[in-house]
């Protein structure tokens with residue numbers, strides 16, 4: 001083994017520099033760091049015993065890595081400079097004194113980990129050194145067995161020599177897991193290797209022979225040198241960790257080439273020797289001389305024989321062939337060399353450098369990947385949040401959110417309806433939204449028919465995903481509205497107004513959908529319509545997406561158009577929705593008059609019909625005819641009996657009752673908007689007629705189809721897509737004046753208080769009057785007395801009653817800390833304490849200063 005110079009350049013490697021940089025006392029620190037990185041024993045340890053600790057770099061690592069308030073004890077032959085959090089002392093670990101000192105420091109504690117990095121001064125006599133080292137290891141193990149806790153860890157440095165295997169055997173007897181490893185910071189040229197023994201068995205009795213160097217190192221037979229490995233696989237260079245083999249202390253060995261020819265074990269010679277010589281010995285060797293002269297002994301053979309240690313497999317083969325030929329020439333018996341099975345006894349210690357490097361690289365790649373994913377996720381979340389914010393600020397429509405990416409629509413999305421639908425649970429889940437979904441389906445159909453979005457994506461899964469997305473958006477919008485309503489009173493008021501306004505807007509399809517009853521009915525309807533479903537193979541899979549109102553595509557008209565023409569105003573106009581038969585036409589003509597009456601009731605009727613099972617057009621017509629007939633009868637009755645007319649009016653004008661009316665029973669209309677005021681002015685001045693007003697009503701806004709549109713969209717439309725009505729300056733001024741007058745009015749509470757006051761005054765006056773009347777009637781009093789008594793009564797009535805003063809009660813003594821009324825105190829009272837007094841004074845001071 002090459003002897004290394006203590007301060008050779010090789011020693012000042014990167015670990016040395018790194019140790020200097022990091023302030024470790026020795027580069028050995030990194031060995032422990034790397035061992036701990038692999039096995040992680042320090043983090044779990046509360047007590048560590050560091051045997052052979054000088055100069056103390058392992059102790060430094062322990063102090064850094066172990067939990068705070070851990071106990072670290074370092075011992076060495078050499079003095080260790082004191083360091084924080086570490087107990088150090090100087091002692092020989094092989095002595096009883098050292099054992100006792102450790103005991104005195106540990107008291108009753110047990111060590112979780114025992115470290116041993118001891119090494120006697122290596123270099124002079126390797127065999128002796130290695131033996132001492134092995135012995136030192138055994139001594140450290142002895143201490144470990146005494147101080148280690150059950151399940152504890154023992155880490156020791158071992159030199160690979162013939163004592164290595166016996167040591168491993170001993171470790172295996174005492175620990176459940178024994179692993180040998182060479183950390184990257186340990187030099188390759190060094191024969192040191194670290195054995196990490198985990199899971200101390202803590203046997204009650206340990207056979208003393210197990211820790212006795214003599215019996216441990218003598219028990220096992222020496223292994224025979226593996227020459228085959230050296231010859232047949234010379235390229236795999238064995239690291240010089242074994243040191244010298246037993247009895248093999250000479251570094252350079254030479255043998256006569258003739259010996260190689262004669263020997264029965266040529267492999268041993270090739271493996272053990274450095275050179276095969278052709279030099280004649282002093283007393284001469286005939287065989288060698290003959291061999292030297294043989295033509296087979298070529299220059300190449302001679303070169304190979306000159307240095308066996310540098311030969312490769314090819315050269316060894318050449319030498320062996322040469323030997324066989326020479327043996328034939330010399331007449332030695334030849335037998336083919338049986339190539340022994342290559343038993344690689346070299347048992348190279350796994351190259352931890354490489355392994356660690358690969359692991360580190362893998363870890364780096366993993367870290368990189370996960371941080372990249374995290375970044376992406378964060379970005380995605382930020383974007384979503386931004387989108388929602390933008391939506392809340394009305395900067396974007398919710399449909400834009402998440403549309404650019406797979407998101408909830410993608411494969412494996414969390415709430416995919418596809419999987420739910422397989423279990424037929426979708427029907428139940430969507431129960432509440434059935435009507436809405438059906439409307440959506442109808443809308444989709446309509447869109448498809450009219451060519452909108454005719455990309456052919458009517459795929460079932462697409463629909464489900466879209467439904468899901470819409471539901472999510474609806475939910476988001478609902479929660480946004482709730483939140484806004486919570487914090488914004490104005491918004492609440494606006495919403496309430498809107499709802500109130502909506503009541504007068506007539507009936508919209510979405511309103512029907514809101515009623516639970518409707519949903520249920522619609523569901524029943526869906527089952528009725530199952531005939532249609534059966535026709536399409538996919539129908540069973542689409543129980544949610546069905547048009548049940550039956551209004552789409554009637555007579556080739558779009559749903560919106562058919563809705564429009566379904567209004568009563570168009571009833572009786574032949575050829576509009578369907579071509580009625582002649583009989584029907586006649587009936588319609590007959591009913592023309594009745595239709596006028598019907599028109600008044602339009603909203604109610606429409607609502608009623610929508611609430612029902614949504615009959616077909618023909619059915620609607622039948623119903624209408626029946627109603628018309630009954631109306632006709634009613635009309636006839638009315639003509640006969642005036643009393644019944646009143647009754648009918650009452651029934652019909654249920655909603656009108658709510659409307660305020662003036663004394664002369666004209667509607668009391670309160671104009672509160674500038675638009676309405678403008679219109680009123682125009683009507684009053686004759687600039688506009690009622691026909692113009694009706695005509696103006698027919699705009700794109702009048703017949704907006706709100707079917708199946710989400711709330712957020714309708715809200716947005718309401719806000720931004722409303723008709724702009726003209727306002728005149730005069731109307732604006734009038735409204736302003738009106739508002740000013742409103743604002744000038746006292747608020748309700750004040751008005752009520754004033755009224756109460758007035759009422760009380762009136763009561764008092766009444767009382768006074770009565771008393772005065774009595775006095776006037778009293779004959780026993782003179783006029784003067786009467787006058788003075790009445791004037792006294794008047795003045796006392798004008799005086800307000802003085803309230804009883806508030807009694808101040810000090811919260812001290814018996815009153816300290818009491819809750820409620822203190823004992824013996826009647827009437828109004830106020831509890832005070834010294835702190836209150838101080839605070840009052842302080843407040844007064846502050847107020848005074850401010851002045």
Ligand SMILES: C[S@@+](CC[C@H](N)C(=O)[O-])C[C@H]1O[C@@H](n2cnc3c(N)ncnc32)[C@H](O)[C@@H]1O
Nearest residue numbers: 052054055056057058076077092093117118119
């Ligand atoms: C490689 S150094 C230890 C380095 C130490 N682990 C560190 O991190 O600084 C080996 C130490 O073993 C110590 N040593 C050798 N034989 C010893 C013994 N019988 N008792 C105590 N220490 C011993 C030597 O004094 C030497 O300081």
